Amino acid sequence: MIDTLEKTNVFTKSIEEASYELWDKFEKLRAPFLELLNKTSFPTTRDEYWKYTRTTKISKSSFNFPKKGNSIDVEIPVNAYVIYLNNGLLDEFSVIESELLSIKSFETITPDQIAKYFGHEQDNERNIFNLLNSAYFSSGLFIEVKKELDKPVYIVNQLNGENIFAQPRKIIVGNKFSKATIIEHTVSNNCNNVLSNNVTEVFVGENSNINYTSIQNEGSGVFHLDNIQAHQDKDSIFTNHTYSFQGDWIRNNINTWVNGENCETNMFGAYNAKNKQLIDNHTTLDHRVANCLSNELYKGTASDKATVTFNGKVFVRKDAQKINAFQSNNNILLSDDATINSKPELEIYADDVKCSHGSTTGQLDEEALFYLRSRGLSEASANNMLVGAFVGEVIEHVEIPELRDYIKSLYGLE
């Protein structure tokens, strides 16, 4: 058992006792992040970026280096290249290498191959969880999309056990004119104090189109963080979908840097937070150059004693003219004891731009509820139907029909 994360030095020492072969192999890449980690402390709610989400429960916990647990049955709704992660470790993995796609584990590559990608540009100063992963990743996948894929890549992220520290690292590179959808589907079983700290770095090359969809369908007992860093070259499209279900602590940090002109960026997310769930989505989009489009839509509900946070930051830099940036976050508050914090932020330094942002928090439409009930629907199912319709607007943007239907079914939609 390693000591609490909070005491980073102790943590470092004891985790090194685990002497994980990958860490030795990638020592040079890890070193600068390890050094930074040792100088960084966990955030408090006084830090703007963590204002509504405490990390104390994580920083005061102790975790073990992961071992694989039992595998969990997961329905995979699409024909796909399937990869299994179990407690942050690759499970029965074999290299995929074709003219369309290459997927390799960190065991099967040299550090040189990923040197220019690993930790390329991250918001490490405000997000210690990137550093934790860079210093102590538990597995690594290097995915190179060479052309337009014939089917999506489906990563099943299984969590299972107690006091586990699961930190998968993914590097996704979209070559020129390539196209792919990469789905990550998290599930859990009997978890207690499991930290699932994912870092995914996406390099969206010229004229490529990469879609990264995260289905967060774990149960309780998991601290789930998706830290996504996307870097777009000119003429590319990056789309991110994040669907959160019943996990009791979910924090998503999604950053996109648009470095080339004529890019399109889409960010979609939906959540129905219940009980004492905490679901926090922080997105940052940086328009650094001109002639780009971005579109962001996050919708969801909070009931019982749940807490939902949305913070969407959009920068339009000084020379980034002719940017169209749309952002919207709509919430429905279903109980007086639930909390919704919604903060869209636009920072615009260019003058010829079209930007809009909006945030709404409302109630269910009483008139619609009455109408449904007058036809025989119970209050609960009328509620569900309206909530489903509300988040359904986001899910409509999922392009693959089978995946769209599957995500709808997870929300109890038809």
Place this chain on the structure above:
Amino acid sequence: MLSIKNLHASIEDKEIIKGLNLEVKAGEVHAIMGPNGAGKSTLSSILAGNEDYEVTKGEMLFDGKDLSELGTEERAAEGLFLAFQYPVEIPGVSNMNFLKTAINEIRSYRGEAPIAAKEFLKMVKEKSKLVELNPDLLKRYVNEGFSGGEKKRNEIFQMAMLEPKLAILDETDSGLDIDALRVVSNGVNALKSPSNATVVITHYQRLLDYIIPDFVHVLYDGRIVKSGTKELALELEEKGYDWIKEELATA
């Protein structure tokens, strides 16, 4: 089937229904007419269980059951149906899914098994034909982007699907052209049987040329002040409501 005795109801402490009596038996068609603001829509909302209104006095029995003890959905399951004057649009909820859920929840209330998919589709086909409702509309979201006439047809279509014992049609004729009026009325007439009943709320006689009432009631200032047969409707059409007000004043 429906027995309303000395009903008083108010909204925000303003009394709107002021001692209303009405008896509806199986097989009957009743028309309730009256000037604007008389309380016609309020009455239908109260019957359907709209909680914005507070029943302060009197009783409403439906097949012997006290309606005020039943929630809106329980009233529907017991066989009460309200065709709304202004059907609400519900984006994101598909007509078909909504209807199927409604039917199954009503069935479950009655201790019946869910409807088979095939049977449901057959019924949809049959009943949409009855009200000449374009089946493509059913693939859309509930009432979203429907014209006024389509919304009213959809109400009668839902009524046909749910097969209620008592249907209350609230100003179903408003906003309908003559063709739509005919179609909607044909639908209502086709659904008539000795075991169910219809209450038609309207302030024009026009609809009653198509749906022939057994009884006509005048609702004025929260009460039924006059009842008669279909001739009363013609008289109202001809003379307006002032003579009734005068009759009341002199009484």
